[in-house]
Amino acid sequence: MSQPAIAIQGLSKRFGKRAAVDGLSFEVPTGGVCGFLGRNGAGKTTAIRMLMNLTDPSAGQALLLGLDSRRHHAELMSRVGYVAEAPILYDWMTVRELVRFTSRFYERWNTAAVDALLGRFGIDDRQKVRHLSRGTHAQLALALALGHDPELLILDEPATGLDVLVRRDFLESIIQIIQQEGRTVLLSSHLVHEVERVADQIVVIDEGRLLVSARLDDLKLRTGQSLEEIFVGLVGRREEVRQ
Amino acid sequence: MVQLKLDPASPIPMYLQIVEQVRRAIAAGSIQADDEMPSVRALATEHLINPNTVARAYLELEREGLLTKRRGAGTYVSHDAEELRHAQRVRIVTESIDQALTAAREFGWTPEQIRKAVEERLNHMNTERKR
Numbered sequence: 001m002s003q004p005a006i007a008i009q010g011l012s013k014r015f016g017k018r019a020a021v022d023g024l025s026f027e028v029p030t031g032g033v034c035g036f037l038g039r040n041g042a043g044k045t046t047a048i049r050m051l052m053n054l055t056d057p058s059a060g061q062a063l064l065l066g067l068d069s070r071r072h073h074a075e076l077m078s079r080v081g082y083v084a085e086a087p088i089l090y091d092w093m094t095v096r097e098l099v100r101f102t103s104r105f106y107e108r109w110n111t112a113a114v115d116a117l118l119g120r121f122g123i124d125d126r127q128k129v130r131h132l133s134r135g136t137h138a139q140l141a142l143a144l145a146l147g148h149d150p151e152l153l154i155l156d157e158p159a160t161g162l163d164v165l166v167r168r169d170f171l172e173s174i175i176q177i178i179q180q181e182g183r184t185v186l187l188s189s190h191l192v193h194e195v196e197r198v199a200d201q202i203v204v205i206d207e208g209r210l211l212v213s214a215r216l217d218d219l220k221l222r223t224g225q226s227l228e229e230i231f232v233g234l235v236g237r238r239e240e241v242r243q
Numbered sequence: 244m245v246q247l248k249l250d251p252a253s254p255i256p257m258y259l260q261i262v263e264q265v266r267r268a269i270a271a272g273s274i275q276a277d278d279e280m281p282s283v284r285a286l287a288t289e290h291l292i293n294p295n296t297v298a299r300a301y302l303e304l305e306r307e308g309l310l311t312k313r314r315g316a317g318t319y320v321s322h323d324a325e326e327l328r329h330a331q332r333v334r335i336v337t338e339s340i341d342q343a344l345t346a347a348r349e350f351g352w353t354p355e356q357i358r359k360a361v362e363e364r365l366n367h368m369n370t371e372r373k374r
Contacts, residue, residue: 033293171291179284179294197251198293217256217299226254 003066005030005152005184006051010060013046013208020046022208023060028186028201033178035199035216036188037231043208044188045085048156051186052082065152078106081150085157087141091130095140098129099147106148117143121169135166142173153177154186159194167194174198196227206235245274245281249290257292261300269309269324270331276324279317280310 006028013021021043028034038044049055051062053073062069064076090098095118103109118125121139123132132140138158145153155174159167175198177183189195195202202219204211211234212219216227223230245268249260268274283301287294301318304310309331311321321327347357 032295168291172288175287175291175293179287193252197291200293200295217258220254220256224254226252228252229254 002030004028004063005065006034006186007063007066008047008051008060009062011047011050011057011062012059013043013050013055014058019208021050021057024205024208024210025060026203026210026213028184028203030184031178031182032200033174033185033187033198034201034203035195036186036203036205037190037192037195038188038205039190039235042190042206044205045156046208047205048154048186048188051154052080078108078148079151081145081148081153083138083141083145083153083155083158085160087138089129089137089141089144091128094126094128095123095132096125098140099125099144102144103147108149109147110149111147113149114143114147117146117173120173135162138162139166139170139173142170146177151182152184152186154188156188157190158187159189159191171198192228192231202227202230204231204234211235247286247290249292251292257296258300258303261286261297262303265300265304266307266309266331267335269320270328270335272328274320276320276322278320280319282317 004027006026008027009025011021011024012019024043024047036044036048046055050057051064051069053069053076056070065079067076069076090101093101099114099118103111103114118140121136121143123136123140123143129137129140142155142158159170162170171194174185174187178185187195187199196216199216201214202216203213212230219230220226223233225233245265247261247264249257251257253260265274265280274280280301281289283294283297286292286297301310301312305312305318308321309324309327310318312318344357347360352360
């Protein structure tokens with residue numbers, strides 16, 4: 001087995017007394033799509049922000065591509081692509097200016113791939129970013145995150161607020177991305193059906209804790225349930241216990 | 244050509260849905276020996292699913308001897324699929340019979356009752372067909 005694309009060990013984040021992420025451990029093998037599921041507020045974004053070194057863990061560590069997310073942040077920046085939940089783009093620039101601006105942060109930049117994606121999404125690169133619709137904005141963020149041909153792509157709720165057709169486009173791009181061998185995608189979402197289509201591994205968290213990490217096929221064979229039933233079973237049962 | 248109907252929201256893993264539908268297409272003769280299968284990439288893009296899922300299904304079908312990978316030329320229905328078709332038909336029918344038998348056993352039916360029920364269904368089908 002090759003090394004996992006992501007290896008998280010005992011990752012925790014406390015805000016005062018509240019643990020947003022609580023002793024989270026799981027691995028994502030290289031070359032697949034991991035659906036990172038949880039309800040709103042389950043701790044997905046906080047966990048991802050620690051992976052991206054945007055916030056410090058209270059405990060534990062994360063290895064991305066075998067490298068510590070904090071110590072090797074600079075190298076990881078050139079090998080990992082990231083789209084935040086609500087990506088903030090410089091909206092006074094035109095799309096073309098923003099692409100050029102972003103490319104300067106990287107040694108390698110795949111102009112052809114970015115142009116192809118913009119073309120597929122039907123984005124006119126002379127437009128001002130400010131004038132883009134919400135869906136186009138998200139697609140532009142994805143295209144930018146792919147410019148440096150990342151080996152690992154981390155998407156935080158990328159399809160939230162997009163209409164059905166744009167979401168299909170988005171899924172299609174994700175599938176295109178993993179057609180390139182050895183690329184790994186971590187896709188965080190609370191939309192079970194989206195994840196069910198593309199994920200081969202499922203990680204479910206609730207209240208910052210891991211509920212399950214398994215291959216989707218194995219989960220279905222073991223339980224005889226759809227992902228929605230599995231998800232509701234896992235998260236709903238906790239709800240009952242709490243009441 | 245196989246027309247796959249895939250349901251990602253089903254409790255049946257997607258790769259097994261592909262495996263089962265290709266088996267049935269071979270059993271029914273709608274795909275035949277030496278037919279070329281769509282590439283993993285094409286199938287994944289068409290159905291908007293993970294290519295790993297298609298690859299896993301193809302691997303399983305290769306293992307069963309139904310599909311063969313030809314170096315640098317894609318995936319084909321095996322040359323001996325005609326013989327395999329018989330085996331597939333036996334397998335599919337046997338599975339259905341087993342299912343019915345399990346139900347009958349749960350209801351406590353005797354072998355005589357089961358035979359009688361099968362006879363009845365056969366006669367029923369024959370008269371339906373004649374009409």
